[in-house]
Amino acid sequence: MNSRTIEQKMDFSWRRFFLQWEWMLLAVFIAVNIINANLSDYYLDFTNLRDAMMSFLDKAFIVLPMVLVMIMGDIDISVGSTVALSAVVMADLYNKGVPMVPAMLICLLTGTICGWLNGWLIVRFKELSSVIVTLSTMIIYRGIAYILLEDQAAGGFPSWFSNLGWGYIGSVPIIVVVFVVFAVIFSLLLHKSVLGRWIYAIGNNSTSSRYSGVQVDRIKILVFTLTGFMAAVAALFLTARMGSTRPNIAMGYELEVIAMVVLGGISTSGGKGRMIGAIIAVFLIGYLRYGLGLINVQAQALLIIIGLLLILAVMLPKLKPGNRKQA
Amino acid sequence: MDSYDTGKTAVAAAGSTAVKRKVAWSSYAARFRELGLLFFIVLLCMIIQLRNPSFLTWDNIQDLVNNTAILSILSVGMMMVIITRGIDLSVGAILALSGMISAMTVSEYPGTPPMLALLLGAVIGIVCGSIIGFLVSKMDLLPIIATLGMMNVYRGLTYLISDGSWVSAHQMSEAFKKLGTGTWLGISYLVWFAVLVYVIAYYFITHTRTGRQIYAVGSNPEAARISGIQMNRILWLVYAIMGGLSGMAGVLWVAKFASAQGDTATGYELSVIAACVVGGVSIAGGVGKLSGVLLGAILLGIINNALPLINVSPFWQMGIQGAIILAAVLINAVIKRGVDRTHLMRRNI
Numbered sequence: 001m002n003s004r005t006i007e008q009k010m011d012f013s014w015r016r017f018f019l020q021w022e023w024m025l026l027a028v029f030i031a032v033n034i035i036n037a038n039l040s041d042y043y044l045d046f047t048n049l050r051d052a053m054m055s056f057l058d059k060a061f062i063v064l065p066m067v068l069v070m071i072m073g074d075i076d077i078s079v080g081s082t083v084a085l086s087a088v089v090m091a092d093l094y095n096k097g098v099p100m101v102p103a104m105l106i107c108l109l110t111g112t113i114c115g116w117l118n119g120w121l122i123v124r125f126k127e128l129s130s131v132i133v134t135l136s137t138m139i140i141y142r143g144i145a146y147i148l149l150e151d152q153a154a155g156g157f158p159s160w161f162s163n164l165g166w167g168y169i170g171s172v173p174i175i176v177v178v179f180v181v182f183a184v185i186f187s188l189l190l191h192k193s194v195l196g197r198w199i200y201a202i203g204n205n206s207t208s209s210r211y212s213g214v215q216v217d218r219i220k221i222l223v224f225t226l227t228g229f230m231a232a233v234a235a236l237f238l239t240a241r242m243g244s245t246r247p248n249i250a251m252g253y254e255l256e257v258i259a260m261v262v263l264g265g266i267s268t269s270g271g272k273g274r275m276i277g278a279i280i281a282v283f284l285i286g287y288l289r290y291g292l293g294l295i296n297v298q299a300q301a302l303l304i305i306i307g308l309l310l311i312l313a314v315m316l317p318k319l320k321p322g323n324r325k326q327a
Numbered sequence: 328m329d330s331y332d333t334g335k336t337a338v339a340a341a342g343s344t345a346v347k348r349k350v351a352w353s354s355y356a357a358r359f360r361e362l363g364l365l366f367f368i369v370l371l372c373m374i375i376q377l378r379n380p381s382f383l384t385w386d387n388i389q390d391l392v393n394n395t396a397i398l399s400i401l402s403v404g405m406m407m408v409i410i411t412r413g414i415d416l417s418v419g420a421i422l423a424l425s426g427m428i429s430a431m432t433v434s435e436y437p438g439t440p441p442m443l444a445l446l447l448g449a450v451i452g453i454v455c456g457s458i459i460g461f462l463v464s465k466m467d468l469l470p471i472i473a474t475l476g477m478m479n480v481y482r483g484l485t486y487l488i489s490d491g492s493w494v495s496a497h498q499m500s501e502a503f504k505k506l507g508t509g510t511w512l513g514i515s516y517l518v519w520f521a522v523l524v525y526v527i528a529y530y531f532i533t534h535t536r537t538g539r540q541i542y543a544v545g546s547n548p549e550a551a552r553i554s555g556i557q558m559n560r561i562l563w564l565v566y567a568i569m570g571g572l573s574g575m576a577g578v579l580w581v582a583k584f585a586s587a588q589g590d591t592a593t594g595y596e597l598s599v600i601a602a603c604v605v606g607g608v609s610i611a612g613g614v615g616k617l618s619g620v621l622l623g624a625i626l627l628g629i630i631n632n633a634l635p636l637i638n639v640s641p642f643w644q645m646g647i648q649g650a651i652i653l654a655a656v657l658i659n660a661v662i663k664r665g666v667d668r669t670h671l672m673r674r675n676i
Contacts, residue, residue, distance in 0.1 A: 131471050139649030298486070300589075304484065315462070
């Protein structure tokens with residue numbers, strides 16, 4: 001199926017093409033880079049720019065499925081806890097004598113189960129919004145992580161494992177390669193597959209898509225399960241980069257991931273947005289963070305900036321005169 | 328849409344007696360929810376008492392009630408927010424921000440009367456809440472997005488204005504600390520504040536027009552709009568009240584623990600939401616009683632207080648809290664299904 005909507009096919013104009021959210025993002029992205037380069041002499045250094053990616057791409061793994069979730073009109077705020085739980089389960093098993101590779105597989109499995117449970121609850125109890133379901137599982141998953149590890153750190157992984165976080169293939173970091181692979185898969189899934197069309201359909205009108213024969217429930221469970229799986233992938237890379245894990249890792253990931261997705265032009269009410277926007281937003285926020293870190297802006301100021309970015313990103317499209325809902 | 332779906336199955340099965348019995352059970356459960364909760368609390372207390380006899384001593388009960396007071400104050404505001412189908416994740420952050428600002432004011436000007444500090448906290452909270460209310464009502468943001476974003480803004484501001492340092496006990500005047508530790512007629516000020524909040528809130532949501540409109544907006548926004556209720560104003564008001572209560576609670580919190588930190592009350596909003604859903608406030612909006620919320624807050628207070636007494640590791644607390652929220656939310660959903668079904672059958676007959 002073709003990915004362009006009928007509307008776009010009908011009257012394609014260059015003006016509208018360049019007025020798209022993604023181009024604006026790209027412009028902002030370039031502006032951020034220019035400002036960063038002016039603020040710090042160390043910014044425009046190829047190795048630095050490349051290695052900075054290692055520190056923010058783990059969140060990007062969750063951004064990819066979150067785009068699908070939010071296009072369906074849902075939200076998942078349990079991702080940070082899922083990362084923590086999968087990482088803690090892996091570390092705990094490894095320290096109890098399970099070999100590393102099975103432990104990693106179990107980490108992925110844990111995340112997948114967490115995601116599946118979210119999806120199952122949302123589908124099974126339709127009167128509950130995904131906000132409240134994932135809010136409660138957010139507490140439960142993090143709670144289980146605390147039960148398993150209390151307030152200790154677990155680590156001591158084999159040295160090859162840290163390569164996942166710090167290693168290179170040629171001169172490209174492994175995490176970048178893996179991210180590109182997943183980004184391509186998810187883009188194709190959303191824009192070139194039937195499943196992707198269905199996801200848009202659910203986001204636009206869940207009831208009518210059900211009546212047109214879309215398996216809404218199954219797709220929802222699948223997408224939430226994918227989110228859990230990708231959170232576990234992020235857990236692998238995060239743990240590998242940090243060398244150890246604690247129950248309180250990945251706190252506040254949900255904010256950043258959702259901020260990236262929303263900034264990428266995905267509508268919070270569902271049905272709108274594209275994968276490329278979210279991917280640009282990942283790099284935008286990532287390099288913004290990196291650049292501000294170079295000029296010693298405090299982490300707490302970054303919190304404010306990301307929070308404001310999230311709100312501005314949702315507000316801006318609504319400020320356009322023709323676009324506001326009649327409420 | 329969802330209630331329509333469940334309704335359809337009810338129509339299909341309306342003839343069978345099995346459904347009828349289920350209907351009776353769930354509407355019964357909805358009507359006597361608070362009693363059930365009370366019964367559960369009594370049962371829980373008895374079990375804990377059997378495990379550790381020091382639970383139901385005067386000292387411990389006082390301790391428990393004082394610790395629950397702030398939670399119960401916040402639950403009132405959260406109840407109103409949830410009734411309008413919203414949610415507020417910024418409670419902990421607003422609490423920390425206003426607590427920090429008023430603590431810094433008090434340490435700077437030791438002569439500040441405690442009530443003025445309380446007022447200052449409340450005003451800061453109202454401002455913070457109004458910003459969220461503006462975003463939700465005028466800008467049409469989803470409550471979860473608006474409060475998630477502002478939560479981080481407020482939390483960041485708290486760190487920035489305090490420069491990462493604490494305001495500790497010796498920097499606060501005795502009069503200020505009295506706010507959190509003093510007593511009147513043998514009962515702590517905190518509890519009196521909570522009682523005051525509950526009395527005013529009870530009058531407000533059951534006997535004033537605006538209060539009733541909050542329920543109307545939550546149970547059927549479309550109908551509320553058509554019948555001339557100013558939705559935007561109600562939504563705005565609800566978040567401003569929530570902010571004001573958080574601000575006040577922030578000052579009480581700081582006075583009680585005699586320390587203001589950047590990470591004060593991180594994640595406390597989850598306890599508040601838990602108290603609400605346990606107390607029977609429906610996430611789908613329009614449903615919620617003060618009595619239920621109070622019992623919910625007490626239940627959570629008991630659990631937090633009793634876990635150390637019966638030798639449960641404090642690290643279990645979070646998991647238990649999450650399980651309680653999920654269970655309460657699911658039970659609410661099942662009860663609501665039954666109630667909807669009953670309503671539909673009544674209409675058919």
